[in-house]
Amino acid sequence: MSNSENDKNDVKTKQPDRSELIIAIIVCIVIFTGTYFLTNYLYFDDQNALINAKKLELAQLKSSVKSLEQIRDNRLQLDKEINQTNEAYKALSPLIPEKKELPQILDRIQRNAIDRALLLNDFSPKNGTNTQGALSEVPIFVEVIGDDQALKLYLSSLNQSERILHINNLKFKRLTDEQNKDKIKAQINLSAFISNIPNNELNKSANTNK
Numbered sequence: 001m002s003n004s005e006n007d008k009n010d011v012k013t014k015q016p017d018r019s020e021l022i023i024a025i026i027v028c029i030v031i032f033t034g035t036y037f038l039t040n041y042l043y044f045d046d047q048n049a050l051i052n053a054k055k056l057e058l059a060q061l062k063s064s065v066k067s068l069e070q071i072r073d074n075r076l077q078l079d080k081e082i083n084q085t086n087e088a089y090k091a092l093s094p095l096i097p098e099k100k101e102l103p104q105i106l107d108r109i110q111r112n113a114i115d116r117a118l119l120l121n122d123f124s125p126k127n128g129t130n131t132q133g134a135l136s137e138v139p140i141f142v143e144v145i146g147d148d149q150a151l152k153l154y155l156s157s158l159n160q161s162e163r164i165l166h167i168n169n170l171k172f173k174r175l176t177d178e179q180n181k182d183k184i185k186a187q188i189n190l191s192a193f194i195s196n197i198p199n200n201e202l203n204k205s206a207n208t209n210k
Contacts, residue, residue, distance in 0.1 A: 096195045097163050102138065105163055105192050109142065112157045118146035121185070134197050139168075142188040145175070151186055158190065166191045 097105060106125055113120045122143035130137040144154065151172075158165050169189040175181065 096135065096193055099136070099194050099196070101163075102192065102194055105165075106140070108161075109140065109158070109165075109192075113142070113144050113154055116146070116150045116154050116157075118144040118150050118154055121145055131196065134195060136194050136196055138192045138194060140190050140192060142190065143185065144188070145180060145183055145185050147183055151184055155188075158188075164193045166193070 106123075110120060110123055120142075122141065124141040126139040126141070130139070144151070146154075155167070155170075158167060167188060167190045169187075171187040173185045173187075175183050175185055
């Protein structure tokens with residue numbers, strides 16, 4: 001075989017080797033590039049997830065701080081209202097008797113009618129009381145008979161009582177029978193108020209909240 005033929009065979013042998021090398025290099029580049037972009041994608045995806053988690057955590061923290069501030073403001077307002085209520089109740093406490101004073105109040109209402117020469121036809125404190133917080137309302141029904149002037153004085157004594165009495169309803173009827181001629185029958189629905197809190201406990205509560 002001649003030298004020229006041998007050279008041709010060598011060229012043919014080397015050409016496939018170069019093609020395979022080029023293909024291998026391209027494959028490596030593709031793999032490297034894919035790995036690079038995939039790594040970057042996963043990295044930035046993790047970073048975005050971390051950023052979103054931090055944003056959510058920050059939003060929750062802001063919401064918690066806002067809630068705590070609202071609770072603080074509500075507590076301050078509540079303390080202020082409690083102090084105002086205690087002061088108002090303390091100012092009214094001399095006018096609002098304790099439960100143990102109720103019999104004396106009922107006796108005074110009756111005695112005021114008798115002292116003004118009124119006929120005490122009916123006097124009925126109701127058994128049930130309407131309790132609201134620190135106060136209890138005691139409904140009382142009074143029916144008296146007398147002349148105009150005596151009735152005016154009696155009603156005035158109820159309004160000027162040193163204890164709180166509230167007249168809820170009044171009904172008048174002029175009598176025409178011979179025995180009570182020119183007299184008036186008055187039906188009075190009123191309420192007495194008593195404290196559910198002893199005065200000494202009220203003072204302790206007021207001093208504690210100062």
